[in-house]
Amino acid sequence: MTGALQRLASLLKHPGFLLAAVMLLAVPLPVGNWLRDVLVTEPQAAATARTARTTADAAAAAVADAVARWRIALSAIAARDSTRAVLAAAGADTARLPLSAEFPDAIEVIATARPEFLPATAFVAQQLVRNALSGTAFAVTALKPDATQWQLVLAAQIPEAGRPRGAILVVLPLTALARALAFDQSRGQLTLLQQAPGAPSQSILTLGPASAQSPVTAPIPNIPGWQAAVRLSDGTAAEHGNPGLALAAALAPWPLALAALAAWGYLLTRRGAPRTQPPDPTPAPPRVRRTTMISARELDPAAPPPPVSAAQDSSTSQPEPKSPAADTAVANTTSAAEPDPYPAFVFRDYDIRGASGINISPAFANALGKTLGSLVQDRSGRRVVVGRDGRISSPTLSAALIDGLLAAGCEVIEVGMVPTPVLYFAAARLPSIDAAVMVTASHNPASDNGFKIMLGGAVLQGEALRDLRKRMLARDWREGTGIHSSADVRDDYIEAVLRDVKTRTPLSVVIDCGNGVAGDIAPHLLAALGCNATPLYCDIDGTFPQHPPDPTCPANLEDLRKVVTGTGADLGIALDGDGDRLVAVSSSGRIVWPDELLMIFARDILTSHPGADVVFDVKSTRRLTNLVNGYGGQAVMCRTGHSHIRAKVAELKAPLGGEFSGHIFFGDRWFGFDDGLYAAARLIEILSLREQNLDSVLAAFETSVATAEIRLPVSEADKFALIERVQAAAVFEDAKISVIDGLRVEFDTGWGLIRASNTESAVSLRFEADDAQQMGIIQQRFRVLLEAVAPDLADKF
Template sequence: MATISAEALDSIFKAYDVRGTVPDQLDADVVERVGAAFARFARDEAEAGRHGPADRVLVAHDMRPSGPAFAEAFARGVISQGLDVIHMGLASTDLLFWAAGHFDAPGAMLTASHNPAQYNGIKLCLAGARPVGIETGLARIKQDTLTGLPERDRKGSITSVDALPAFAEHVHSFVDVAGLKPLKIVADAANGMGGLIAPAVFSGLPFELEVLYGELDGTFPNHPADPIQPENLRDLQARVVETGADVGLAFDGDADRVFLVDDQGQPLSGSLTTAIVAAAILEKHPGSTILYNLICSKAVPEIIRERGGKPVRTRVGHSFIKQVMAETGAAFGGEHSGHYYFRDNYRADSGIIAALVVLEVLSHAGEPLSSLRVPYERYADSGEINTRVRDAAAVIDRVAEHFAGAAQDRLDGLTVDLGDWWFNLRPSNTEPLLRLNLEARDRPSCDRHVEEVRALIAAADDATKGA
């Protein structure tokens, strides 16, 4: 194998996964090395008793052009370390993570999620869908990828499995299928894995499903597979209104996230969907602990308490959510970014499960989603606003000083609560950006305070020039 530099790996190993452009940052050789390093790590963790058996590894890929070759390369790395491979072929990330729980085996998903077409990557988990991040194994995998590992005398084998039918049954288990009502659904798959998963899961249910851009095409010929960006919802919004659909579903590239659009073509925020799903979970599991990340609306913990649940605030990111779920036994966790985690899904997130839970709520509501949503929406929010800065930590410190008299915490970035309004300022993990999320009582107040905080950020950034 060709040599690889530490600098090259620094560019692709992120906090939660491996991700880079193909082929200059990520190619089959690197992927094979990562496969070998992951196999060794998973086996050592199993032998140390820290998770279930690791005699086999699940491997799946999304619809990106490099996916099949990368999955084969990863499998070669795994079998070089004496472990077997169960090849799942095309899959969504939530299908792969469910399978890691169902089969009690480590897994690797070849995907770059919502990133543009030139990217690919690898999401990893241990048996039971336990997350693997930079602090929970990814740093070691990175080091072993750099140094390379010798092949073992015994090579593993590769077999194939189609797990989608069993996954569809699992998704159905979260609702009372007999109580579902005929609903018209438009799902925008953005040429991603939702085009495979949504029809399979909704098959046999009393829904009329229309799929927009359902052809699997990792070049994303219609629009980016990133539904958190409002411009990527426009085709779905228009189609929902045009056809009189009850709801629209927008999936990201690997289909583990979903954003909803109501019958009037208006999007639901991740916070709003978190609140609706949390209320539904609490009906079935009264008194449960429910997690929400600190970017979510204040309405989320309010609604959880009103419905008899116990809200717990967490940092942003799946590894933190899953850890707190394990510690608290939480039944559900939601993030503003469209990730929804379920205890009965091995604490992994799933967009299609969240979507089906909302469809069950809608089946029993006797009113359209545009009306059902109203009691859950109590504040105005800014959405995520990104600003490029020279020194994110220094800017955050200066903004914190300005609000020294207000309630603050540093759980994840800086959160400042001024009663009628609050904001969070977080640095990006991958870019010199600050991410601002702000919420206030009403739209004029929200807009005014956004300008206030943005002006402070700009002034603080200017002050770092001479620092």
């Protein structure tokens, strides 16, 4: 002990040791701080910033969704006949409406025909009315009429025959918006900011306690001048911290420095110590010899293993691996205990659709992007083209989808807000495209959204869509660094149509886009074809304020019929929400359903493609079969659904296919995908070259009496089981029965159909017969059938 103290005393007097001690002990503090910054502080700041950004984006999307729901409700109220009647009764005044059911928090609900009918002090409300009357279908703003409380003012246009008749205004307290947001205030503070042109931004709503964290802002989609600012709470920010790691990083250099100092001292001590003779060698003790013998035996493969005691065997043995069945059982137990983030029912037969913000969220879209991107790369692909429609939620969902694709390492080409056929065109014309995704819910209500997916040139459907869900649940995702670029193919699309379609006689055409995404391109295409185009509801508005974006519903065609007959137009064209379906209206106002349009197209195409196949769905007229067979073609009936028709057209290399809902596929001169815009151009070409109007062309076909598609609400859980019961109970000895899609019964005088909708919570029916009396008989036989399996539906048609 005395010798050690003497050596330490001598070291402390050694100038080399003292200099090394000063240098080494000065290093750990700055190095520890640097390690703490690199390993803890900077990653924590980055993670906190990501969380704040995600929270701000989610809050902005929640605000947009809440306002969109009010927007949809208010636009629907504005379109009611009762609202127009109240406005007409008010005359040169305003009318107050009771809307306690739709807007229970409303402070005031007013309908007015002109802004000057409002009080002179209500200049904000007056401006909103002016906006509505000048063509803005909906507007929202926040105002503070007194010094205590902000209010939310919503305004919607009251339409009448395609023109603004007036405006309806709803005044809500900001507390209604606060409840709708359901913001988790334990996570931080949310502030909504509104900035008027030329003025500083103002805070209109604050939720949650103050925080020392920096704010992160996100613009609120579709509400100009509004932003969501989020400050994370200190507790939320601390979730990304790691105090133990911070302490370890700060202290880590000290042991190293002390070890280095000790080693240096040891060297100095050794250098100054006198040399001694090595001791006489002595034989190794028995313990060492025994160890040597064991090592030799272990190196000898022929040596028997040493015996192992029971206690040693128990302590060193490894647990047996779990069986796959055990893994599955654990996975099933976990999934049963947790809510399903990707509901099975939104993965429909040929696309993904559900309620936006409920079933279809940005998180859903992001997971879908990661899954699809991984699937693309599994197939040695990389390039994905993405488009979106004009729905309120589509920009947010598209951005989340693209983020997921990029995270999986894909190259994403974004074509922006375009009709679905333009996305398909981009996939066909851009080089080396491996997949395409359209963010849309097609003809579904404004509150829905979804995805149409194409992989390797084919639409993803059926089991392939359900496999996507399985992979999303398993989080089986690749990781990589993607590339994001943009492309505008709209002009290229129009030029391609113009190169293919030729017209002779200019036609007067009214085009109703139903405020869908085709409204930006359809009028320009018709004008380029030489038509005198009259746009109707062509302003893109994702709330669809004039009528739902479904042209197969006769009520949605009433305004188009009125404008066509009122202006003496040659033709009316109605497109759905994403532009891949169409219905026509003749100059007399007759609705020409898509199966009748298929008859026109089939007769034209079969003259140049004799013997060709023509594909149609189970909802289509049987007159189509007679016509195709009469012109020497082959009529092929297929399941309803755009993906089924497209796949069958590709399989048979058919020049034409289509279905009653309005999806029409041209494979003779076009790309074989469903395209409402191109189908309209082909119809205009036929009428122009024949110099006949649509009524004259249809007069040459055999006649029948048919219903539109009849939809009866049935829950998602019950609709397919109902159809199975209908098929099992069906007994029609005097008819032919087809069950390729639901139940279609062919009688000598007509036919009837009942099937489960793949896009809605409903079953659909359709009937056709030689005359109205025979159709009534067929309908009654279906009622008797339904009485046995679903009595509550039997009297609904």
